[in-house]
Amino acid sequence: HELEELERLATYRRRFIGDVSHELKTPIFNVQGFIHTLLDGALYDSNVNLQYLQRAAKNIERLQMIVEDLETINKLEAGQMILDLQEFDLHELTDEVYADLEMRASERNIRLTYKEGANQRFRIRADKESIRQVLMNLVHNSIKYGKEGGLTKISFYDMETYVLVEISDNGIGITPEHLSHVFDRFYRVDKHRSREAGGTGLGLS
Structure with a gap:
C-alpha cells in the first residue's frame, strides 16, 4: 500500500508540474500582451487603458494566489x-476577501453575500493570514x-x-465519490475542466 501511495503521489506531482507551468505561463503571457498593447498606443486612450490595466491586475492576482499556495505547501512539507x-x-x-475578489465576481455577474441575518460578530484567535x-x-x-x-x-x-464557516453557491458541485479527496494535494476532480478553469490542485490541501 505504501508503494501504491508513493506511485499515486508521483503521478499527481507530474501532473501538478504541468498544471503549474500552464498556470504561470498564462497570466504572464496575458500581462505581457496587455503591456505591449498599451505601449503600442492604447495607453493614450483612457477607456482602453483602464480595461487593460484591470485585466492585468486580475492576472497578477492569479499569479499571487499560485505563489502563495506553493509557498504554503513548501513550508508544510519542510x-x-x-x-x-x-x-x-x-x-x-x-x-477584505470579498473586496479582493469583487472584480473577478463582477466579471461573472456573481453576487458576494452573507447569510440573511448574519449580523453576529465573531472574534476568533487563529493565524489570520x-x-x-x-x-x-x-x-x-x-x-x-x-x-x-x-x-x-x-x-x-x-x-x-x-465557529463554523459555510460557503455555498449554485455551481457544478463535486460528486460524492470525489468528496473524500478534496483535501488531497494535487488531486483534480476533472483534469480537463480544471485546466480550462485554472488551478493547481493545492488550494484546499
Whole structure:
C-alpha cells in the first residue's frame, strides 16, 4: 500500500508540474500582451487603458494566489509552518476577501453575500493570514466554478467552542465519490475542466 501511495503521489506531482507551468505561463503571457498593447498606443486612450490595466491586475492576482499556495505547501512539507496566533474579527476579514475578489465576481455577474441575518460578530484567535488564504481559495473556487449570474454566500455558525464557516453557491458541485479527496494535494476532480478553469490542485490541501 505504501508503494501504491508513493506511485499515486508521483503521478499527481507530474501532473501538478504541468498544471503549474500552464498556470504561470498564462497570466504572464496575458500581462505581457496587455503591456505591449498599451505601449503600442492604447495607453493614450483612457477607456482602453483602464480595461487593460484591470485585466492585468486580475492576472497578477492569479499569479499571487499560485505563489502563495506553493509557498504554503513548501513550508508544510519542510515542517517550517509557524502559526502567528492573534485575535481578529472574522467578519472584517471576510469583507477584505470579498473586496479582493469583487472584480473577478463582477466579471461573472456573481453576487458576494452573507447569510440573511448574519449580523453576529465573531472574534476568533487563529493565524489570520492562514485563515485569509483558506477563505480566498474557497471563495475564489466558488466564483470560478459557480454559474454566471449566481451568488456566493458565506454563513457563520456559533458552535460554542468554534465557529463554523459555510460557503455555498449554485455551481457544478463535486460528486460524492470525489468528496473524500478534496483535501488531497494535487488531486483534480476533472483534469480537463480544471485546466480550462485554472488551478493547481493545492488550494484546499
